[in-house]
Amino acid sequence: xxxxxxxxxxxxxxxxxxxxxxxxxxxxxxxxxxxxxxxxxxxxxxxxxxxxxxxxxxxxxxxxxxxxxxxxxxxxxxxxxxxxxxxxxxxxxxxxxxxxxxxxxxxxxxxxxxxxxxxxxxxxxxxxxxxxxxxxxxxxxxxxxxxxxxxxxxxxxxxxxxxxxxxxxxxxxxxxxxxxxxxxxxxxxxxxxxxxxxxxxxxxxxxxxxxxxxxxxxxxxxxxxxxxxxxxxxxxxxxxxxxxxxxxxxxxxxxx
Numbered sequence: 353x354x355x356x357x358x359x360x361x362x363x364x365x366x367x368x369x370x371x372x373x374x375x376x377x378x379x380x381x382x383x384x385x386x387x388x389x390x391x392x393x394x395x396x397x398x399x400x401x402x403x404x405x406x407x408x409x410x411x412x413x414x415x416x417x418x419x420x421x422x423x424x425x426x427x428x429x430x431x432x433x434x435x436x437x438x439x440x441x442x443x444x445x446x447x448x449x450x451x452x453x454x455x456x457x458x459x460x461x462x463x464x465x466x467x468x469x470x471x472x473x474x475x476x477x478x479x480x481x482x483x484x485x486x487x488x489x490x491x492x493x494x495x496x497x498x499x500x501x502x503x504x505x506x507x508x509x510x511x512x513x514x515x516x517x518x519x520x521x522x523x524x525x526x527x528x529x530x531x532x533x534x535x536x537x538x539x540x541x542x543x544x545x546x547x548x549x550x551x552x553x554x555x556x557x558x559x560x561x562x563x564x565x566x567x568x569x570x571x572x573x574x575x576x577x578x579x580x581x582x583x584x585x586x587x588x589x590x591x592x593x594x595x596x597x598x599x600x601x602x603x604x605x606x607x608x
Contacts (some may be wrong), residue, residue, distance in 0.1 A: 355386075356434060357393060357603040360426035360464075362547025362577020364603070366393050367434045370400040370412075380418030386608070387416040393608060396539065396546050399427050401434055404448050408441050411449040415541025423451040423486025425550020425596045429464040432456045433600035451486040464600045468554050471591040474562050481559040485594075488521040489555035490514070497527040497534050502545040506538020524552045526560075533560065534574045547577030550596050557582035558591050 353375075356367040366386050368375055376382060377400070386392045397415050404410035411431045415421045428449065435441045436458055445456045456466045474483040481491045490509055494500055506523040515521040523538040535556050537549035553573050560566045561584070570583045578598070585593040 353608050354605070355393065355608060356437065356605050357395065358430040358434060358600060359577075359603055360429045360548065360550065360600045361575055361580055361598055363424075363426035363549060364395045365424075365427050365430050366395045366398040367431065368398070368400050369434075369438060370402045371409075373402070375400055377412070377420075382418075383414045384416065384418035387414075387418075393606070396542050397421070397424060397427055399424075399431050399434075401431055401438070401440075407448045407453070408445045409435055409447050411447055411454075413450065415539075417541050417543070419541060420450075421541050422488070423449055423469070423551055425466065425468060425486065425552075425554055426548055426598075426600075427550070428454060428456070428466050429550065429596065429598060430600045432458050432464050432466065433462045433602065436462070437602060449486075458600075462600050462602075463597065465595050465597040466550075468551070468594040468596055471558055471594065474558065474589065476559075476563060481563060482521070483555050483558060485551045485554040485558070487551040488515075488518070489524055489552050490521045491524045491526060491556050491559040494525050494527045497525055497529075497536055500525050500536060502536050502538050506545065507543065510538060510540055522549065522552055524549070524556050526556050528565075529574065532572065532574060536576065545576075548575040548580065550580065550598075553580045554582050554594060554596050558584060558594070561586060562589070 400412040402410040537552040580598040
């Protein structure tokens with residue numbers, strides 16, 4: 353099997369060209385093994401690029417545990433770069449994912465601007481905000497992000513009473529820094545902290561605006577894997593024209 357390894361701000365993915373429909377999509381153990389960092393290639397998730405009528409391609413995303421999952425923003429940016437690598441697109445893409453249609457642009461340096469789904473429902477609580485940006489996200493406000501045990505505290509919230517009957521949630525910890533806001537994310541399906549999460553950063557940007565911690569509709573957020581920029585258009589507490597922007601990098605290509 354030929355594969356490509358991509359990363360977007362440290363969020364890494366096994367990419368497979370499945371336009372010939374040869375990949376065994378129901379083999380969860382295979383997907384989990386390929387994503388395993390000791391017994392496989394190693395990645396936060398696996399993405400299949402497939403044919404789709406009316407679109408440049410389809411994106412099918414699996415978490416590292418082998419289960420097909422909801423939208424992945426960094427994965428979406430990386431699959432656009434992968435499509436460019438395969439010669440399917442040049443500088444623009446329209447593709448279909450589990451949460452619907454996405455449009456994207458990519459420049460010569462593989463900097464990708466990915467349009468995310470509109471956000472129409474946000475719930476603000478004391479200490480946290482919840483919203484869905486293609487995947488469900490709990491945004492937790494903390495005073496010092498460096499002191500957070502993301503894996504332990506993230507798992508406690510992900511499996512706790514708030515989301516026990518909702519299939520869990522991704523958990524983002526956010527705090528103000530000297531140069532903006534820093535984000536650390538516990539991702540369900542990976543069941544650990546990842547260096548970056550695209551849908552999570554998107555959720556944080558909108559939650560910051562919704563709770564009046566920022567006035568800008570264009571914000572760059574800092575993750576352990578690098579910076580991501582989110583832009584959006586707020587209209588009566590509905591958020592449209594949401595774009596997640598950052599680099600998408602080919603790490604290596606191989607056979608397994």
